[in-house]
Amino acid sequence: MNVKNLIILVIINIIFFGHLSLAKEVNIYSHRQPFLINPFLEEFTKRTGIKTNVVYSTKGLAQRLKAEGQNSPADVILTVDIGRLYIYEDNKLLLPIDSKVLNENIPAHLRSPKNTWFALSKRSRVIVTSKERVDTSKIKRIEDLANPEWKGRVCSRPGSHVYNRALMASIIAANGEDLAEKWAKSFVDNLARRPQGNDRAQVKAIFEGQCDIAIINNYYFGKLKYSEDLQQQEWAKTVNLIFPNQGNDDRGAHINISGGGVAIHSKNKDNAVKLLEFLSGEVSQNLYGKINFEYPANPKIKPSDELVGWGIPKEDQIPIIKIAELGPLAQRIIDRVGW
Ligand SMILES: [Fe+2]
Structure with missing residues (x-):
């Protein structure tokens, strides 16, 4: 791309998105249901201007990601259960990411030692x-x-x-x-x-x-x-x-987690990391409790009043x-x- 074209592209981006980033979207493969995830994504788009596109499925997304290979449009994977997250990592479908925000928000025992997946809520x-x-x-x-x-x-x-x-x-x-x-x-x-x-x-x-x-x-x-x-x-x-x-x-x-990671062939890696960081932050962490009675994975955030009402268990820290x-x-x- 020559300098003239680049300048035109930047101007177009500023006109349409109000930002300098070239792609303002993130594609999500989600095993989590729309009623749960939509309020998070709406808030994310409101705050960042990044558009989200979601493919929902209860199963088969790991196989799909694998089959799509380099051509996969997926940027972020969201799922429940550590066993399922592990399958993504085991099949080398997740990108190791270096995020100070995620490392600060999510305790070490609730994220991958390879920085490929991160807990976002606990149950x-x-x-x-x-x-x-x-x-x-x-x-x-x-x-x-x-x-x-x-x-x-x-x-x-x-x-x-x-x-x-x-x-x-x-x-x-x-x-x-x-x-x-x-x-x-x-x-x-x-x-x-x-x-x-x-x-x-x-x-x-x-x-x-x-x-x-x-x-x-x-x-x-x-x-x-x-x-x-x-x-x-x-x-x-x-x-x-x-x-x-x-x-x-x-x-x-015993506790289990819902969590997420960045798809190995993500084309919008920065936006993908931003989304995971947003999901680990205060606004989202409060939503997990309010919408679905899940515990925040971020220890700085208090569980919802309803959850506190039932009593907060001591957790197996394995x-x-x-x-x-x-x-x-x-x-x-x-x-x-x-x-
Ligand atoms: Fe469930």
Whole structure:
């Protein structure tokens, strides 16, 4: 490009975008749902003038990114679960980025040691119990769900779901493979029915009296409590929330993350980093709690009032990458015990 053309391009950019940057957009591949991510993107565009384009999908985006190779339009990947983020890194689909803002906002145990992915929010896997039928003082730890006392009284979604696989990985990390498998076997022995349904369906099953105890992600409690469906509000009213492993010497409740990274062949890398930085900052971190009952990943930001109202759990501080690394072993145990 000669100097004359460059000057013309800069003038066009100033006229149209009011800035000197040549491309004012960022393309996002998102496993996160529109209701959640749109308010963040609107705010980002308002503040930076950078336009966002989003491809939403519940699955298959990593394969798509891989297949597209150099020609991929993707700049930013947003997803939930450390196992899924790890797949992107494992397939070399993420670009290492050097951002002082991200390194300051996101604690080291919640980001990739290679600086390829960063947690943006946290969620805790919690125990719910029937208010009528379970004495909450009897359940203090996730390990307690293996007690024979609960035989035929526990409901669960399939163990191979990423949320349960990550939980299983955390139990292996804390207790070792042998004890973890013993726990899983006894847990499965306690099931009231074949593992089925999503997290919400477990609360419904308690409401209907099919079982008394289940494990869910904390935000589903909020989603049910404030659901537009009055039935779902009733389900939430029938359960107590228990944050497991909260004792003084205990490790804290297992947490998982939502997070993001920059696509390896991003053509708008600066804007991609700006978006991740924005998502790790105060405005966005407050939104995660308000919109979806998730905890901020940035420790400088307080959780939402609603979350504080339920009690803020002590968290298992294990480097979250360990949960991903133990994922395959967790899955083998889950298969062996038939969870
Ligand atoms: Fe979920």
